[in-house]
Amino acid sequence: MRSLFNSLVALCTLICLSACDRDDPRQGDIYLPEGDAVKGEMYFASLGCVNCHVVIGAELPEPAEAGPVRVLLGSQTRRKLSYGALVTSIVNPSHRLSARYRKDEVSDGGESLMPSYNDVLTVTQLTDLVAFLDAHYETAVRPDYEYRAYPRREPLRNQSDDDSANANPQ
Numbered sequence: 208m209r210s211l212f213n214s215l216v217a218l219c220t221l222i223c224l225s226a227c228d229r230d231d232p233r234q235g236d237i238y239l240p241e242g243d244a245v246k247g248e249m250y251f252a253s254l255g256c257v258n259c260h261v262v263i264g265a266e267l268p269e270p271a272e273a274g275p276v277r278v279l280l281g282s283q284t285r286r287k288l289s290y291g292a293l294v295t296s297i298v299n300p301s302h303r304l305s306a307r308y309r310k311d312e313v314s315d316g317g318e319s320l321m322p323s324y325n326d327v328l329t330v331t332q333l334t335d336l337v338a339f340l341d342a343h344y345e346t347a348v349r350p351d352y353e354y355r356a357y358p359r360r361e362p363l364r365n366q367s368d369d370d371s372a373n374a375n376p377q
């Protein structure tokens with residue numbers, strides 16, 4: 208009996224903790240050291256990201272050479288990318304292709320048209336790029352942990368208006 212009680216307490220604590228952390232949409236994501244968004248913007252241009260991307264709300268230089276695609280970035284594209292998703296899409300572009308485009312527009316044989324920068328980018332440049340891009344995204348709301356309040360059941364029998372009479376008639 209006592210162990211059942213302990214398990215219940217542990218369960219309630221867990222539920223409470225997950226509910227309390229609900230406000231932190233980055234919970235469960237990875238955390239890189241803080242980046243420098245201003246430098247990130249600079250790298251976005253110098254590394255050629257501008258060849259294939261427009262970041263809505265950012266003033267970026269014209270691309271030196273136009274890439275094969277023009278993929279829009281930023282929340283105003285109505286696609287919200289979490290911090291973790293931004294990191295993933297840079298270090299592993301083919302992990303999940305941007306859902307707003309036809310596969311044949313943005314990939315070739317399942318591989319993203321975005322080149323790998325993993326042997327070129329330093330981790331500092333990555334954190335700076337993500338800091339720059341993240342500032343242009345409203346943070347994604349995690350889809351789980353959406354609780355809906357159950358509608359209040361009307362009493363089966365119409366009792367008096369007396370408040371004390373709200374015992375469940377079932």
Ligand code: HEC
Pocket residue numbers: 251254255256257258259260274275276278279280286288293296297300301303304305306312313314319320321322324336340
């Ligand atoms: C040759 C073109 C090209 C270049 C250069 C390029 N990208 Fe991409 N990028 C793409 C394509 C195509 C996609 C969409 C397919 C995908 O999700 O991989 C994409 C997707 C992304 C996404 C995810 C967008 C979404 O809505 O899911 C991010 C973030 C991104 N790129 C950042 C960068 C950064 C940062 C750089 C420079 C370091 C860069 N890209 C350089 C072509 C490019």
